[in-house]
Amino acid sequence: MTQQGMDPELFEQFIDQLDRYVRERLIPAEADVIANDRIPDEIVAEMKEMGLFGLTVPEEFGGAGLSTSQYARTVRAMAYAAPAYRSIFSINVGMFNSAIKNGGTDAQKAEWWPRIAAGEIACFGLTEPGSGSDSAAMATTARPDPDGNGWILNGTKRYITNAPHASVGLIMARTEKDALPKNAHVSAFIVPMDTPGVSVGSPDKKMGQSGSHIADIMLDDVHVPGDALLGGETGKGFVFAMKSLDNGRISVGAASTGYARRALDSALRYANERKAFGEPIANFQLIQQMLAESETEIYAAECMMTDVSARVDRGENTIRQAAAFKVFASEMCGRVVDRVVQIYGGAGYLAEYDAERFFRDARIYRIYEGTTQILQLQIAKHMLREFAARG
Known part of the structure; x- marks a missing residue:
């Protein structure tokens, strides 16, 4: 099934507005986000008002109805600012909404899509x-x-x-003892977080990404009604989760690409301002090499993003391509922020400068929504399966 998305002209206006919002509102507020380890309430309210929590929810349910290509571009634009801003809405419009879209009943869509579009925050368990x-x-x-x-x-x-922060969680749980057929023991449940028996641990302290929060969820004899079962059928939870993770991997790839661009722009500015031996270090060829390598890799990731998201919009199976994009973009971002620290030199190791934060923030991209190593195994598995099918 193809995705049409928002009218292209309206979407370009939206992206232009978002770019200005990122640079004029979100980036100046980063120091506050980092100092207090939270996004100010007024900014969260603004993001809800802009419709960022319902980007991929169909218009008839109160969302923006973006295609995957448009969603990826929106994530990339948001990811130019601190990662916390993307994190707060990404589960809504990515994995939770994808699972509802791919596996939800009509009643589940009618109940949860308007709530998500209005700004209720979701998590994915x-x-x-x-x-x-x-x-x-x-x-x-x-x-x-x-x-x-x-x-x-x-x-x-x-x-x-x-x-x-979540008001609802999509929780994967074992409904059968044995895993035969493969993964048929896992089902998905839509669980309001205020259900008795649900508790959330203290936010974990992390290496980077200040203002975004992760925590444990404990489920102690949590009673949910029959219509909490996603799709109304057991044994489909893992399938829904994996389809949702394809979307999540595109989101992480787009975020990695946007944040790499932010880091490179910072390094480019610093290299033109910092002087050594009487001239800007941007004049030195080994500095230029690091800038050029970063530009080349970001461009490659941007092309991968355009391709894989267009494939999703055409209704293609993109398990392999989404994994490949996420692997390349997240590893690329890691290489770029490392070069940025090197370009900053000694200043790159100081918390006073942005380069140190870029380095810490980017590290998680290579881990969540599937580590690089797990995704490499998945890519190879699909390659070998296709080779065997060709005889």
């Missing part, structure tokens, strides 16, 4: 203390409620983005 990419080790369980048609959930989820 897949990772656990003992399992992440290894779904067979999932310990969270959902058993039928003996007193009705609902379910009782027990378990712990770890590293859950936006858990301290």
